[in-house]
Amino acid sequence: MSRRLLVLGAGTAGTMIANRMRRALDARDWQITIVDKDDVHLYQPGFLFLPFGTYRPEQVRRSRHTLLADGIDLVLAGVEQIDAPASTVTLTDGRVLAYDQLVITTGTSPRPDQTPGMLGEEWRRSIFDFYTVEGATALHAGLHGFTGGRLVVHVTETPIKCPVAPLEFVFLADAWLRARGLRGRTELVLATPLSGAFTQPIASERLGSMLVERGIQVETDFLVEHVDDQAKALVSYDERQVPFDLLVTVPLNMGADVITRSGLGNELGYVGVDRHTLRSRAHPNVFAVGDAADLPTSKAGSVAHFAVETFVRNFALLADGHDPVDSFDGHANCFIETGHGKGLLIDFDYDTQPLPGTYPLPWVGPLRLLTETRANHLGKLAFRWLYWNALLPGRPIPLPAHMSMRGKDTTLLADAA
Ligand SMILES: Cc1cc2nc3c(=O)[nH]c(=O)nc-3n(C[C@H](O)[C@H](O)[C@H](O)COP(=O)(O)OP(=O)(O)OC[C@H]3O[C@@H](n4cnc5c(N)ncnc54)[C@H](O)[C@@H]3O)c2cc1C
Known part of the structure; x- marks a missing residue:
């Protein structure tokens, strides 16, 4: 049988x-x-x-x-x-x-129902998410009706899927507002429960300085307790308030x-x-x-x-009760859109944080790690085709499953030690 x-x-x-x-x-x-x-x-x-x-x-x-x-x-x-x-x-x-x-x-799915006030009358009026197709579509209308004020991008709690997506959103929003002449009339804020832009120190420093260069304010260690949808403000457990005109939140993610x-x-x-x-x-x-x-x-x-x-x-x-022949190392790589037709790429695993270098070929690339390039942006756009036509059908993709240290610049690790 x-x-x-x-x-x-x-x-x-x-x-x-x-x-x-x-x-x-x-x-x-x-x-x-x-x-x-x-x-x-x-x-x-x-x-x-x-x-x-x-x-x-x-x-x-x-x-x-x-x-x-x-x-x-x-x-x-x-x-x-x-x-x-x-x-x-x-x-x-x-x-x-x-x-x-x-x-x-x-x-895992976004759960706005887990934060008091998030799913109130302002949901999809001035409070949006982009982690669902319905949310992202509603936000298209919300963004196109935005004429300036405080645009707050918010992460409720970690872990979330694609932890760089809120950063990408804030970078793309910055570029989008500039192209429309609205950036001067907009305060762009990232409210995050992390103590920096990202979890891993070297990437966090690089991404943090990119936020500063673009004039994006960062509210760190911000753990939201509730959303006051009357006053239009996020309220944290330590009683800080972050007011918004347009809120783009990443709700708590749950299995x-x-x-x-x-x-x-x-x-x-x-x-x-x-x-x-x-x-x-x-x-x-x-x-x-x-x-x-x-x-x-x-x-x-x-x-x-x-x-x-x-x-x-x-x-x-x-x-069949035998020993495994392979061991998963936590390998992850993520493109990070940074606006103006450019992007960054990070590559890491359970033990090694994102480092500068090249990917997938050591010293050749063509993609550069932790560096903004046009090739990284094009790589992100090309990924959609790869997803439907190679990844999901299970066709071979010439990317090593295990993370490699070849081509990575480890001097920053030594500096940090
Ligand atoms: C905005 C956004 C941007 C992202 N960007 C990137 C990126 O650039 N790069 C990247 O690598 N990843 C990215 N991701 C993350 C990526 O999409 C997910 O990590 C990936 O899809 C996870 O795959 P999965 O199979 O574990 O879960 P999913 O693909 O989410 O699949 C889960 C499936 O389970 C089904 N399901 C759940 N519960 C039940 C139930 N009770 N009964 C029946 N079916 C059920 C769901 O319908 C769904 O089809 C992004 C995610 C988001 C939201």
Whole structure:
């Protein structure tokens, strides 16, 4: 009898896994089923560009059916409950799916309902987000109606997916306002719970000085307690107020509710897994890959991609009770749009913070790390094509899954030590 591999969530990680595993596993031995609540796959990195009109909503969505290889069973229903001891999953329509191996790829979502006042009368009037396609589309209208005042970009709490996206938004907003002659009439503010622009010191210093150069104010260590939507101000636990005319917030990000309901998550609903094998620490036939996992690295599509490489190499061995042959290192790389047709790139893992250098080829590039270039911006734009046509179908991409120190300038590390 064939074995059953069940994947929950047909987003970035789930789609890649289903497609890669369909090629790697004999169809006579393994059935592959993937579940998602709807048939709309969203290219989330494109959300950043929707408010500025660079992309239109139809450019960031596709039917999930068109993205999955033959021989994969796509089930469209919500996941209601995971019973890990019984190895079954109950769907919202009442169906029960049994599995031999389970991969949780349910991602993370913005939760404005978790901050008092955020979802009040001003939601999508003067308070917006761009972490959903609806939010980014509403913000397009909000931004185009903005005539000056205080534009505040805000991060509620970390971790968030794509931790550089709020910085990208603030850089793009700066450039967009300048192009429209509105920058002189706008105070641009970044309110963040971090003590600097980013979590890692070398990148934080570089990005922090870019904010200063552009005249963007930064309100650090800002932990929002509530949003006063009458007074139009963010209010922090230490009673600081940040007034706004237009607020672009990144709400608290949380794992899927079903993870918490099923007793599989930490306080934010992320699944506890071994950081090198991605296997559940509690249930040996359960894995979590991508944003759903509680890994100490960024939540990003690139991380999902590199983690899938390790997952694919190890899966059949682990399922048969053997030792893994590969170990995930937390590898992440993120393009950072900085406005005016330029961008930055950062590359890091669990142990090494972003450093200057070249990527992907040591000393050649063509991309430069922690340096603003046009090539990095073009790389970010080219990524959308790569996502639909190579990454999701699981075609080989000549990028090493593990982070390399070759071509990286380590002198700054020595300076910091
Ligand atoms: C604004 C923005 C910009 C970004 N920019 C970048 C970038 O430049 N580079 C980068 O690498 N990453 C970027 N990301 C992050 C990237 O999109 C995510 O990290 C990536 O999609 C994670 O993949 P995933 O498979 O873990 O989760 P997702 O792709 O989010 O997939 C999760 C899936 O699970 C499904 N699901 C959840 N709960 C249930 C349930 N109960 N029942 C059924 N289905 C369920 C969802 O419908 C979804 O399809 C960005 C994200 C945002 C929001």
